[in-house]
Amino acid sequence: MKTFKTIILTGFLSSLTLTSCSDDLNIKPEGKITPEGFFSTDRAVELVNATYNNLLQWQQFSFSWIGVSSIISDDADKGSDPGDTGADKDKLDALTFTSTDPSFNEVWGANYRGITRANTAIGIISSPDVTLDQDFKNRLLGEAHFLRAYFYFNLVRMFGDIPKLDRILDPNVPEDLAAVSIRVPQAEIYDLIIADLTFASENLKNKSQMDVGRATSGAALTLLAKVNMYLKNWNEVKRLTDEVMASGQYDLQADYATLWRESSENGIESIFEVQGLGGPLNLGVQGYVVTQSVRGQWGWGFNTPSQDLANAYDAAGDNIRKNATIIFGGETMWDGEQVIQSPPNPMYNEKAYISRVAETFNGNDWESNKNIRVLRFAEVLLMNAEALNELGQSSAALIPLNKVRTRVSLPDVLTTDQTQLRLAIWNERRLELAFEHDRWFDLVRQGRAGQVMRAAGKPFVDGKHELFPIPEAQIDVSGGALTQNPGY
Structure with missing residues (x-):
């Protein structure tokens, strides 16, 4: 609820x-x-x-x-x-x-x-x-x-x-x-962002079921870590992600495939989500689901997985995240729904999928009750790994990185070469966070x-x-x- x-x-x-x-x-x-x-x-x-x-x-x-x-x-x-x-x-x-x-x-x-x-x-x-x-x-x-x-x-x-x-x-x-x-230098904007998030982290409460969906201290710390990652303030990224990890409020959800289902909304891995409300209110994110749903069946069919992304999953042997991220024409969905055999596009974004039979779908394709995951614990682990590697602590960086990989049954990364490990962490971000609105900005900051x-x-x-x-x-x-x- x-x-x-x-x-x-x-x-x-x-x-x-x-x-x-x-x-x-x-x-x-x-x-x-x-x-x-x-x-x-x-x-x-x-x-x-x-x-x-x-x-x-x-x-x-x-x-x-x-x-x-x-x-x-x-x-x-x-x-x-x-x-x-x-x-x-x-x-x-x-x-x-x-x-x-x-x-x-x-x-x-x-x-x-x-x-x-x-x-x-x-x-x-x-x-x-x-x-x-x-x-x-x-x-x-x-x-x-x-x-x-x-x-x-x-x-x-x-x-x-x-x-x-x-x-x-x-x-x-x-x-x-x-x-x-008047356009001010982006450094001045980042100073304002950091000041805002510092204030928020010091005045917000911990995650609680009493106020689901509201910003928390953990959300402020996580976003502050992400901002510092863009600024390459690696000591700050490590400090902030260490604090979130040590708080005991968050952990990886055991099954990656269920992360984007209603049953997992605001769950153990969630740090901040945009809340879509079903029922009579119909207060969902306007058009988020329908624009990305299978064309000719449930929606408009925009923002489809590229073959390059599918190849990246295959190259990593990452079947769990591939199948949880990509809908293929003709497949049977987790809720028993059958995708049409030959849709206009061969692949669609499964993270935007909402079940009309196994979840409390409000019947409103435009303002559905789908939550959007903005910040989650897996990214905290990957930011921590990236910071450790950039600080020359590559062996330590393997621990949070491999925790993310273990969840999806992938073998541990073993290299401690900083350059090779950097590329491995960047690739892990791509596979873990695909269609979560980070890839373009990651490529630019990298x-x-x-x-x-x-x-x-x-x-x-x-x-x-x-x-x-x-x-x-x-x-x-x-x-x-x-x-x-x-x-x-």
Whole structure:
């Protein structure tokens, strides 16, 4: 049962954001709000829940995000029918995209909407005029800081230097008006992310069945470790992952194949998930399941596993993860459902599958009750292994690495050569985390995106494709104040 408290906010939600759909960073005077009226606990919780609500939106976690984090990589193809471009998913797949393609504007706007909601929650709840129990106030603030860090981490990985909005903006203050069009160095954004996650880790509670789905101290520590991995702060990655591992709150789930089923949602391996609510609420992640389900049977059929990914599983002898990740035409699913014999694409993403017969499917393909796993313990182990290897402790790195491999019945990695082990850890991340929205960003941070993508037949341009283009719509709104990334 999902106990996460979700609040449907209509007019109230519109008062929490300074943005609009077409003008994502414009300040609207009517958006300015004050702490007055937010003295109750329920109202304070609503402010934070409004920020969680952003995770469910189509623009935030669905088609465009799937495109820029998965279809673009060597793990996936566009899928669907050849003539169905998905607006621009064909160009993402082929690396022929431009600054006018809609996916970039959607993910830009969605993440800044989340940031605006987080800023609103932080600004109001932290006011001395809001009288709440201090521990509870700090916990709510910790959740808002965690979510703001998450949204900024998405943006900085995609676009590099970006506007820094860290407060409720006042349209009557010139500095606030200018802030939405000034790109600050990504190092400054990372400093904000680290500060947010440090605050969150110090003020959030441990994982509990009482508040399933809310950010926890373990989630903050894990995301902070991931951020430091991107910055190559290996001592910090080791320290933070050691702390998560020693907490006793998490472990690997015994059966990898069941990780993406309803029975495993918010389980022992889960650190943070986006909560899809079934039943009468129909508050799922909009379109996440249907866009990726088998075309001609359950959905649109986008984001399909590439042959290169299937070959990588075969090369590793990794049948367990291959079969848990890839749906093949004609196969019988774990719930007895039969996939059509000759679908338009030979393979589909099984991690996005929801059972209509063995799970509490709410009958809504658009807003299903499927949770999305964002952070889980297997990645903590792999980050710990990578940090140890980079710190010259290669023998120690084998322990967490091989724990992940043992779960899927693969033999231990034995090499302690740092270069060979680095490649082994990177490959393990690919096989373990396929279709969890990490592969493209991993390749970029590892400095080998060009090499890997060109080998896969994609025209990756070094010095250009490491970052996405700033959306042309945002440059236009800024009157040209926002500058473009190199090569676009």
